[in-house]
Amino acid sequence: MKYRKFGNTGVMVSALGFGCMRLPMIETDNGKVVNEELSVKIIRQAIDQGVNYFDSAYGYCGGKSEETLGKALKDGYREKVYVSTKVPTSRIKEKGDYRRFLEEQLRRLDAGPIDFYHFHYLTDNVWNDIVLKYDLLKEAIKAKEEGLIKHISFSFHDKPEVMMKIIDTGVFESVLCQYNLLDRANEEAIAYANRKGLGVVIMGPVGGGRLVAPSEVFKKIFGKESASTPELALRFVLGNPNVSCALSGMSDEKMVAENIKTADDSSPLSEEELARVANALDEIKSLADLYCTGCEYCLPCSQGINIPHLFRIMNYHKVYGLTSFAKGLYGRVGTSEKEGKKASECVECGACETKCPQNIEIRKQLKDVVSVFE
Ligand code: SF4
Ligand code: SF4
Structure with missing residues (x-):
């Protein structure tokens, strides 16, 4: 050792x-x-x-x-x-x-x-x-x-x-x-x-x-x-x-x-x-249709959903294939203010989407989060 x-x-x-x-x-x-x-x-x-x-x-x-x-x-x-x-x-x-x-x-x-x-x-x-x-x-x-x-x-x-x-x-x-x-x-x-x-x-x-x-x-x-x-x-x-x-x-x-x-x-x-790791990870990441930069401009959500956090979890599943790890993380969502509420709490007001510089269809993506993790 x-x-x-x-x-x-x-x-x-x-x-x-x-x-x-x-x-x-x-x-x-x-x-x-x-x-x-x-x-x-x-x-x-x-x-x-x-x-x-x-x-x-x-x-x-x-x-x-x-x-x-x-x-x-x-x-x-x-x-x-x-x-x-x-x-x-x-x-x-x-x-x-x-x-x-x-x-x-x-x-x-x-x-x-x-x-x-x-x-x-x-x-x-x-x-x-x-x-x-x-x-x-x-x-x-x-x-x-x-x-x-x-x-x-x-x-x-x-x-x-x-x-x-x-x-x-x-x-x-x-x-x-x-x-x-x-x-x-x-x-x-x-x-x-x-x-x-x-x-x-x-x-x-x-x-x-x-x-x-x-x-x-x-x-x-x-x-x-x-x-x-x-x-x-x-x-x-x-x-x-x-x-x-x-x-x-x-x-x-x-x-x-x-x-x-x-x-x-x-x-x-x-x-x-x-260098190869960095390049390959960038390449894999760019393949994802969910490219959230984590800028947090979409926050706060009136329902207390931590949108970038849920997207990070989704990326572990979707981009990197770490599904069981992602499920474990999602299990904590809803347990504290920092974790925020589950994606199913979204009332589809759309306020977040008007603030997202990446033009991510947040409401649609949150529905995907629900279908994978809830
Ligand atoms: S659309 Fe959903 S996630 Fe976005 S601000 Fe409204 S309740 Fe929050
Ligand atoms: S504003 Fe868009 S890119 Fe920034 S954290 Fe929210 S969803 Fe992600």
Whole structure:
């Protein structure tokens, strides 16, 4: 396993991190539950092969991810890894909630101090309306001083300039964000994070949270004899010197073995390969009849629909063939103000279309979104 410097934390992390959001599940009379035995086995398999960064969150796997990770770290495994988890920021309703969640998570993990404790899913709104409103940075600093957590981190889902603003508080030591071949929006912000001494962890290195992409897009780029999709995707992400670790949500032994091999073997994409990727992606994109630039001139929609967000999701399906990933994203639509309402909430007033510089038939396209995802 290759290891990388994790910002200024003094920690060396494995290039491949284990995302504990997709632990293996089994059907029971009470619905799906985590397959604890298999989960413990594959987590330990990854540790035995050198993976040392494990990322969980309060809500993953129906709230059982942390407990399962904690069980896997018994029998001498805890000392070999760094544990990352996340306070469910959006569920905080008062100042004391931060500490209440932290204490519950420490009990669930039962693995000593949490190495990297994230504010989960930071957006500009969450930052202002929850983190600043309830003075949670002070809570985090206090928890660190008391030794309950070792490093203060955040996971991020908004525009790059918002990430830089959060970094500028000087409180954070690492960031977890999206970055992949298909979505390079965070590239500058990642470089900024690295310059400021933060460790950078990437989720969804292939755009789907897994190193194994279902898409044909990479084959189109590199031809039949080329390296496999996961290899290219990981080589792209880890080829960025500002990235410390790429997370993969792994659910079985085969996936763990393959991803570890890929992370071990991978070398960065060459300049020429990168240029080919960029050209091919542009070409594929231009083939799409839905070319939304994300300018947001169409907003606000009176019904609260985040039009460019829905079109981005549609493009993952339509242009890149990442259908299951797109469905997962659409599943979140309607759960927060930022996600906006489902496409079926459109009342066809047409106000957005008069403002769109691309002359996109937004109403018609939203109907397509409904037919694919609802
Ligand atoms: S046409 Fe639909 S999406 Fe556009 S502004 Fe009206 S309600 Fe919103
Ligand atoms: S105005 Fe048009 S191009 Fe701009 S975000 Fe809205 S739909 Fe996309």
